[in-house]
Amino acid sequence: xxxxxxPNETVRRLPIYLxxxxxxxxxxxxxxxSQKLADFVSVNAxxxxxxxxYFGGFGTRGVGYDIENLSKQIKKIxxxxxxxxxxxxxxxxxxxxxxxYPGFGTYGLSIAAAFDNDPDKIGRKMNGITxxxxxxxxxxxxxDVELAIIAVxxxxxxxxxDALVAAGIKGILNFSPRxxxxxxxxxxxxxxxxxxxxRLPYYIPSS
Amino acid sequence: xxxxxxPNETVRRLPIYLxxxxxxxxxxxxxxxSQKLADFVSVNAxxxxxxxxYFGGFGTRGVGYDIENLSKQIKKIxxxxxxxxxxxxxxxxxxxxxxxYPGFGTYGLSIAAAFDNDPDKIGRKMNGITxxxxxxxxxxxxxDVELAIIAVxxxxxxxxxDALVAAGIKGILNFSPRxxxxxxxxxxxxxxxxxxxxRLPYYIPSS
DNA sequence: CTATGTGAATTTATTCACAGCA
DNA sequence: TGCTGTGAATAAATTCACATAG
Numbered sequence: 001x002x003x004x005x006x007p008n009e010t011v012r013r014l015p016i017y018l019x020x021x022x023x024x025x026x027x028x029x030x031x032x033x034s035q036k037l038a039d040f041v042s043v044n045a046x047x048x049x050x051x052x053x054y055f056g057g058f059g060t061r062g063v064g065y066d067i068e069n070l071s072k073q074i075k076k077i078x079x080x081x082x083x084x085x086x087x088x089x090x091x092x093x094x095x096x097x098x099x100x101y102p103g104f105g106t107y108g109l110s111i112a113a114a115f116d117n118d119p120d121k122i123g124r125k126m127n128g129i130t131x132x133x134x135x136x137x138x139x140x141x142x143x144d145v146e147l148a149i150i151a152v153x154x155x156x157x158x159x160x161x162d163a164l165v166a167a168g169i170k171g172i173l174n175f176s177p178r179x180x181x182x183x184x185x186x187x188x189x190x191x192x193x194x195x196x197x198x199r200l201p202y203y204i205p206s207s
Numbered sequence: 208x209x210x211x212x213x214p215n216e217t218v219r220r221l222p223i224y225l226x227x228x229x230x231x232x233x234x235x236x237x238x239x240x241s242q243k244l245a246d247f248v249s250v251n252a253x254x255x256x257x258x259x260x261y262f263g264g265f266g267t268r269g270v271g272y273d274i275e276n277l278s279k280q281i282k283k284i285x286x287x288x289x290x291x292x293x294x295x296x297x298x299x300x301x302x303x304x305x306x307x308y309p310g311f312g313t314y315g316l317s318i319a320a321a322f323d324n325d326p327d328k329i330g331r332k333m334n335g336i337t338x339x340x341x342x343x344x345x346x347x348x349x350x351d352v353e354l355a356i357i358a359v360x361x362x363x364x365x366x367x368x369d370a371l372v373a374a375g376i377k378g379i380l381n382f383s384p385r386x387x388x389x390x391x392x393x394x395x396x397x398x399x400x401x402x403x404x405x406r407l408p409y410y411i412p413s414s
Numbered sequence: 415c416t417a418t419g420t421g422a423a424t425t426t427a428t429t430c431a432c433a434g435c436a
Numbered sequence: 437t438g439c440t441g442t443g444a445a446t447a448a449a450t451t452c453a454c455a456t457a458g
Contacts, residue, residue: 007449011409015402019384033417042386045417046451053419061418061457079408086404093307097300103384103401147407171407173400177226177310179249187410189403193380194310195222196396197293200354200378201286202218203394214427240439252439253429260441268435268440 006077010051014074015107016041017048021071022106033064075108085112085145087169089160090152091121091131094175098149099127112145117156134160141168154178161188213284217258221281222314223248224255228278229313240271282315292319292352294376296367297359298328298338301382305356306334319352324363341367348375361385368395 020041024032034052038045052058052065058073059065075081086104088095088111099111116122117134124131137160140148148169150160157176164172165182174180177192227248231239241259245252259265259272265280266272282288293311295302298321306318323329324341331338344367347355355376357367364383371379372389381387384399 009449011406015405016399018405019402035417040386044451046453047449049418050420050450057419059418062416063458064417077409078405079411079413080405084408093300093304097304098400100300101400103399104404107401107405109401109404146411147404149404170411173404173407179247185412187407189407191398191400191403192223192310193305193308193398194314194316195226196398197311197316197354197356197380198222198225198285198287198314199218200380200394200396201291202284204286204353204377205392206286216427242439251429253431254427256440257428257442264441266440269438270436271439 006054010054011078013043013047013051014078016043017051018071018074018078018080019103019106021067021074025067025071029067031064031066034059036064078107080108083108083110084147085110085143086147086149087111087113087115087137087140087145087164088149088151089115089134089137089164090150090156091116091126092151095149095151096126098151099129109147111149113140113143134163137163138167140164145169147171147173149173149175150180151175213261217261218285220250220254220258221285223250224258225278225281225285225287226310226313228274228281232274232278236274238267238271238273241266243271285314287315290315290317291354292317292350293354293356294318294320294322294344294347294352294371295356295358296322296341296344296371297357297363298323298333299358302356302358303333305358306336316354318356320347320350341370344370345374347371352376354378354380356380356382357387358382 020037034045034048038048055077058070086109088098091114099114104110111129114126114129114131115134115137116131121131122133146169148164150157150172152160154176157178158180161172161180161182165186170186172188174188174190177194180188182188227244241252241255245255262284265277293316295305295318306321311317318336321333321336321338322341322344323338328338329340353376355371357364357379359367361383364385365387368379368387368389372393377393379395381395381397384401387395389395
């Protein structure tokens with residue numbers, strides 16, 4: 001049982017483990033070995049054990065890990081034990097996809113509000129959520145929303161980010177390819193489809 | 208001018224630099240210093256210089272980098288000098304977003320074909336591309352398509368991947384949260400919206 | 415006898431500091 | 437003088453090998 005600093009890369013893998021555990025649990029497993037989990041999520045067994053060792057041994061030697069308990073521990077570490085409300089800004093193609101995305105539940109995340117600046121969309125109900133005018137972003141602070149997803153055209157991304165920060169949002173998932181500037185107490189994770197796709201050719205053996 | 212192995216992390220950053228250079232070029236710049244580019248793309252200046260040093264110095268000391276030339280070199284390294292045709296499988300919410308995504312041009316990437324298994328969608332034209340039946344995935348080999356994007360429900364992801372591999376696809380961008388198994392000469396990059404969002408709370412100072 | 419947990423070794427990536435060229 | 441290019445130093449992450457607990 002150690003309590004050194006947890007490597008960033010470990011934090012990145014924890015949600016993946018959590019998802020694998022949820023699936024194994026659903027298919028009737030009560031416990032799992034590092035090797036079995038490794039096969040399932042495509043990470044090495046020793047990597048998994050090392051990752052878990054950063055915050056204490058919750059396995060049983062000779063047996064493996066109790067799925068229920070391990071999941072609970074990982075959720076606690078990732079601060080996912082309480083449900084986090086998330087705001088979605090921009091309900092175009094990408095935003096609609098996010099709204100319809102089925103995978104958030106596993107992590108205790110829920111899209112609690114959606115915003116757009118298109119009058120045709122404002123007031124409409126999508127996936128059970130009524131789309132609001134972006135001018136109402138400033139109400140988020142009072143509504144207990146901590147996270148936000150930016151799915152607007154890149155020209156608007158910085159303005160939206162500024163509004164979110166002003167409203168007290170502390171974590172942003174940014175789908176625009178533009179780097180957005182925020183105070184350093186706000187965490188931004190950027191996903192850019194094109195830059196990821198652009199890496200593929202490099203790894204393809206030139207026939 | 209060195210020719211050691213290029214770090215993976217460097218390869219990951221190259222498309223970001225390329226994008227920054229394209230923007231700087233559009234706003235009328237002909238050259239740029241590592242410091243200016245650093246401010247623009249949020250990477251340290253020394254990191255940028257180090258990255259470039261892996262494949263030779265194309266800067267001019269005291270001046271900076273010629274944007275035109277540098278872009279060309281990066282494209283060559285990433286094998287983006289020739290246009291890569293990409294197939295999209297699944298034109299639901301997420302797939303539609305990918306089709307409409309404006310950011311591929313910078314990288315010489317183009318969505319050349321789209322597939323779905325929904326009869327209502329097959330034959331329909333979306334963003335100038337006619338949606339085909341997934342049973343026609345096997346034609347991709349003859350059509351000079353090398354890359355593919357998987358945007359189908361996770362249950363179908365592995366089957367689609369198998370079909371793509373059989374058709375000779377060499378690089379896959381996988382939007383399903385499930386790890387897909389492929390021969391090791393095929394490169395897969397997975398993007399899972401939920402696992403990224405799930406990392407955010409960890410970094411938020413608990414008030 | 416099985417599968418965890420972890421120091422130690424190794425590999426990989428970042429950061430520094432400054433020599434060297436335009 | 438200004439900014440690149442790169443060895444050397446540091447830091448971070450991965451991999452190994454094995455002692456240890458159930």
